[in-house]
Amino acid sequence: MPASRKPLLGSSMTALLGAFALAAVHQYLFFDHDPGISFPLFIALLYVYLFHDWKDRLKETTGFGWFLFAVIVLLSLTYGLFHNPIFRALNLLAIPSLVFVHLAVLRGSKRVPWWDVGIVGEALAHLIPRSLLQIPRVFRVLRISLFRRLDSERQKTATKVAIGLVFATPLLFVVIPLLASADGAFNRLLNGVPGWISRFSLGELFGRLLWILVFGILFAIYFWSFAKPPRRRKTVSQADVTPPRKPGIDSVVLTTLLLAVNAVYLLFVAIQFTYLFGAWDGLLPDGTTYAEYARKGFGELVAVSAINFALLIVSLTFSGTKRGLLNALLYILVVCSGVMLISAYIRLAMYEEAYGYTYIRFLVHAFMIYLAFLLLIAALRIRTSLVPMAKCFIVLSLAAYTVVNYVGMDRLIAENNLSRFEETGRIDRYYLNKLSADAIPALVDFAMNREDAEMKKLLEANLGKLNRENRDWRSFNLSVYSANKALRTMNQL
Template sequence: MLTLRKSAVSSPMIALIAALALAVVHQYLFFGHAPGLSFPLFTMVLYAYLFHDRKYPLRAVPGIGWFMLAVIVLLSMTYALFDNPLFRLLNLVVVPSLISLHMAYMRGARRLDWSDLRIVGEAFNHLLPQTFNHIPNVFRLLRIAMFRRFGTRQKSTLHKVLIGLVIAVPLLVLIIPLLASADGTFQRLLNAIPEWGGALSLDGIMARGVWIAICCVLFFGYFQGFAKPGKSRRTRMQPETADAASTKKLRIDPIILATLLISINAVYVLFVAVQFSYLFGASDGILPDGQTYAEYARSGFAELVVVSAINFALLMVSLVYGGKPGGRIAALLYVLIFCSGVMLYSAYMRLALYEEVYGYTYIRFLVQAFMIYLAFLLLLAALRIRTDLVPLSKCYIVLSLAAYVLVNYVGMDRIIAEKSIERFEESGQIDRDYLSGLSADAVPALVRYGRENADTAFINRLERHHGELLRSSGDWRSYNVSEQLARNALKEAYDK
């Protein structure tokens, strides 16, 4: 496990000032602006703040630490590279969650292994209880900073000044707009304030101030939970010791496990044998009597549900609680994996046929991606049966993170558009309504289709769905590569 070497820990006041600067950056990047290039920039600034009191020899950082950081950076970069609405929404949850887990692993008081499920509790402990425990320290630091150099009389005077300001602010909020509306000259005087200030209404200034204050307090509290965990550190170490004392694992009797696997495998082997004639023959038009393509595809999804809900559960229970698989148990598990793979491949082929007939959509693309993901999980399970050197839980975590990053970067909208165009070239069918509603990632390919096929009506439909790209000011904080490429494609189409 990584041993961290502290530098001279920054004082709480320095941490508070840095949190204020971070909060100002946060409101500048995100207040009134959609996340774009701003998201990866803020992620880097946030990490600089969270680790500003530590020195990390690069050789001491574990590989999984770099891997998690790479995943976080790559996912944050999607806001500047892609425009898929589903992943933009998901990553608003995924990226902060991964940052929290990464921090719990790298800086948590408990030195937990990265594959230990208790690291989720550690991350939650720092995210909420620890953060809120340190919030009162903000006001204590401010009080000390404001009054420690003042005498009794000066403190009394300062208190009175502050009271006067507190009373004056709400009155000014009411009076200034009234005066501005009552006198045009006064209004023009207000408008003559420098442009950076005049562009902000009083309501906007107050909203930004509240935004900065809340973010500053939360950033400081979260950081202090790692820098100075305080009295809760000892209590958090106790559950780990208690858990270590009770390491006895539940074991399933080999006879019970073998009986269960034989029963399940008998059904699966019979299922595959009976239906083998059309499991892989649908591409040649061989379908069960009376079934349509849609019914055939839906039955494949049902098989997938069975595979994921039952077979993987059996595999995990057998591998975790069945001990090291012996010769017979291992053979039964291989049969289970083989049958699962057959049904998974069948379901994948059915969905591929369904897409050829009915077109490509988000849900169909994601289901196919999930099937490929399940196939790799099956492969890892097969390797785990062969040798104990494969740490199944760690491999699953790494594979899951890598798969999620890959599906973010593969360009789902663009692939759907290109596949739909290929389908149009073969069958003459295309769903213009659905395709015109895809994100900016798909616009360049769809514009090319419209121009090559002289489909002016479709290009006009794209313009109606993505017209805001042509009218947007293009603020650098919301800059997005896909939106810029879509904007260029639409402009080029109209120029010609």
């Protein structure tokens, strides 16, 4: 073998062995275990593997690269800190997706800017087609590494032996237990196997080995999809390049559209100001009750605000650079959208005061605050084109999603409902008992301070449910631990 191929083979073999080692850890952490503190631990090991050949180039990482890494780490830590079922499910999709995009940003062969929508296509290209092209490399590296010292004839023989063993392995998993059942002596011989192996059933052992094999190959081919250096492109003279024509919308058409929409919005806003700040004091439209006003039109207002935001983005993106009257119309659109958001926010707050706090209402509150910040960025973009709108939207969206994960939605819902009980005497104990473990300490304090027998009875059922959950360290969750501790303290009193 040429000397130049030895380092390449060595690095490929190191990557393959590392992939199977990572797969073995993945199997140990997640096979038959709920994700807990194991999730951030695996993310850390995954990044060590994916960047083990990039040690000298980490200084090339951009500010956004580090920001996205921080978001991924913080989201992975939520599996050890919180127990909200909605975010636990969403993050199983969000975290891998962000990892794929992060790798495309830092190591993608096409070097697509992180704010360009093309970065999603680059991430998918490395995830599927470029990874699949690396599958033969797995077997080529194994064949060369294992049989490189043999002559061609012996290599063929060794390859055939390996193929035979591959086919024999699943057959032996079936035959050996049958023979052990048929003959006591053979069974006693198998009982001499070390205890740590005998703990696994045949099906479980086969599942674990298959898990390691599949994920080991997946980790290796995904890593190799980045390891291959991109082809150098031929330099092209700037004079030979014709800049693509930016699509646009005729200013007359856009101005007419905004004039018509803003006329309706201004009339609506004028009517809203009549009731917007007087609803709390009972100043409501004729024939409308407090609860009806709080509920009626809320969803429509949020939907119209979202439509206005989309119209705003289209106008800023596809209009020309000279926008005198257009800018004024866009400012009016922003102000009207802001008033609609405030009206919807107040209506929702009133509705919660009347009917209580829930997951959906909390998330809609968060969405309206998020939309308000997006409108603020758009307003700044109207003022000056120096504001990088796409970059600001991406960073704000990632930051907002991370913050919502960390505010403790279940705990806040429980605390707000308990505060509402102090003022109104109304409470839905059965709904509160359905909240995740994040809310249990607050509910235990309420039950103990109020001597609420019904709440105590509902909470006691949670103790049995928490005890039935996997208590292995890999599934450790701080919220579950705190909830369990609070419930045990309540039972001891």
